[in-house]
Amino acid sequence: QSALTQPPSASGTPGQRVTISCSGSYSNIGRHFVYWYQHVPGTAPKVLISRNSDRVSGVPDRFSGSKSGTSASLAINGLRSGDEADYYCAVWDDTLSGPVFGGGTTLTVL
Amino acid sequence: EVQLVQSGAAVKKPGESLQISCKGSGYSFASYWIGWVRHTPGKGLELMGRIYPGDSETRYSPSFQGHVIMSADHSIGTAYLQWNSLKASDTAIYYCARHWDSTSSWFDYWGQGTPVTVS
Numbered sequence: 001q002s003a004l005t006q007p008p009s010a011s012g013t014p015g016q017r018v019t020i021s022c023s024g025s026y027s028n029i030g031r032h033f034v035y036w037y038q039h040v041p042g043t044a045p046k047v048l049i050s051r052n053s054d055r056v057s058g059v060p061d062r063f064s065g066s067k068s069g070t071s072a073s074l075a076i077n078g079l080r081s082g083d084e085a086d087y088y089c090a091v092w093d094d095t096l097s098g099p100v101f102g103g104g105t106t107l108t109v110l
Numbered sequence: 111e112v113q114l115v116q117s118g119a120a121v122k123k124p125g126e127s128l129q130i131s132c133k134g135s136g137y138s139f140a141s142y143w144i145g146w147v148r149h150t151p152g153k154g155l156e157l158m159g160r161i162y163p164g165d166s167e168t169r170y171s172p173s174f175q176g177h178v179i180m181s182a183d184h185s186i187g188t189a190y191l192q193w194n195s196l197k198a199s200d201t202a203i204y205y206c207a208r209h210w211d212s213t214s215s216w217f218d219y220w221g222q223g224t225p226v227t228v229s
Binding site: 032035037039043045046050051086088091092096099101102103104 | 160207216
């Protein structure tokens with residue numbers, strides 16, 4: 001069981017806004033930057049958001065990240081079918097002395 | 111251009127040994143930690159551990175300590191992940207990734223993945 005909790009699934013229709021949450025604790029999200037990864041199974045994961053809210057070069061501005069206290073969120077505006085993927089939050093954890101991934105959220109575009 | 115190229119798919123029987131590889135290019139391989147990440151449909155992405163090729167220091171995640179061995183040869187820019195006795199539960203896709211900032215969770219470049227089937 002991961003130190004980070006994400007909902008297992010999320011969905012929306014094209015054009016909608018979807019948010020994915022990531023809940024942790026003081027020893028991880030509370031003290032460190034959160035990163036968000038997009039993973040289409042069978043392909044290499046790629047980082048979308050670094051340092052809580054910075055979009056990585058080439059990532060559309062439809063994607064945004066935020067953090068408050070011990071929780072973080074990834075928001076996707078203007079949902080597209082190509083956004084269907086698994087999304088993971090990741091953060092350094094002081095208890096583990098290393099990075100940890102959340103359990104992942106499967107996004108379905110209806 | 112930074113690249114991580116992994117060895118090909120493997121099909122093994124329970125109890126057999128296996129070593130997969132991850133060859134880096136386009137950067138100073140010795141200077142960045144390499145993480146190994148397992149993907150399964152049931153558990154998603156899991157960090158197995160990390161290795162610093164410069165001196166082969168390793169940090170294993172608790173769930174994987176004792177089950178796999180990480181090694182590296184920075185002279186040929188290659189990291190390895192090894193099992194001495196595979197189990198069916200090791201069936202997964204394994205990714206290597208460059209750890210950009212060793213005190214964060216930023217893995218900026220990833221290999222293409224190595225599917226491992228144990229049956």
